[in-house]
Amino acid sequence: MTQSTAALAGRFHTGRLSEGLPQALHAWRVTTDDADAAARVAGFLGGEPRPNEGTGGAGLAYEVLTSRESVRVLLDGPDAVAAHMVLRGSTGIIHECDGVEFLSPAEDEGPALRLSSVA
Incomplete structure (x- = not known):
């Protein structure tokens, strides 16, 4: 190869x-x-x-x-795939993230909160 x-x-x-x-x-x-x-x-x-x-x-x-x-693909490792999720409302984007970090709105940007345990 x-x-x-x-x-x-x-x-x-x-x-x-x-x-x-x-x-x-x-x-x-x-x-x-x-x-x-x-x-x-x-x-x-x-x-x-x-x-x-x-x-x-x-x-x-x-x-x-x-x-x-369905499509067969060959990927160059785990970083070759990205997820991008957007929640839209009647006024536009409400929330946007990649599964790890919040991307918008601007006041929420950064690492997502992780719950280590649920009481």
């Missing part, structure tokens, strides 16, 4: 924002800035590359709504 440097080719998503509301998907959504990568994803996993008009794609220019419910 050869050693290579990692470069972001795209991101896999389980959902998206549709008309400002979160939408869970039944198949994988892939976003990328590379038109060729979007075309290759569509060729491997189904779907059509199209402009990524929604948010939640981290600003990546293209999206592919694949036809696959």
